Amino acid sequence: MKQGILILNVFLLILCACDGPNETSANENLEQQEVQESLKITEKSIEEFQFTDYVLSSDGEKAVSNWEKYQELAIQISYLKKADLSFFNGESNLITEFIEEFKSNVPEDLETNPIVSRVVVLETAMYRLNANLTLDNIEDEEKLMSVKAVLVAFSNLNNQINKKLERDIYDRITVE
Incomplete structure (x- = not known):
């Protein structure tokens, strides 16, 4: 009888000592999956970026109306905001x-x-985004930061165009 109790106690001790699935490891795995999901490039993750998104004024729209490549880039930026990376994920020579x-x-x-300096900054951000999207060993967080850099660079270009046109109006007023 003592031997049966001893065997039962040893069995219970071994059973309790085994490290089975516990709540903390399950919670950690769930948290890691949530972090992974939040780092993926989605429309929601792009909307969560914190930056001032400048748009062109009506004078700015008129000034760039004949600049075809600007219009094309503005369309691609709107696609980028919707997490469509096809333009920036293409071949680097394009x-x-x-x-x-x-x-x-x-x-x-x-x-x-x-304005020329903002164009150069935008150029650099676009090259970086293209490189980060086409390389396999780049983490999603770095890709997201590259997307944000392109959006910020384009926004700053719009801001510089607006400022230049405002200065031109101010200069005309002071000359008259």
């Missing part, structure tokens, strides 16, 4: 060709140092 045409077709009245 991005290079697009950027060269974009830079060479800047309207004369918008070719100022601040």
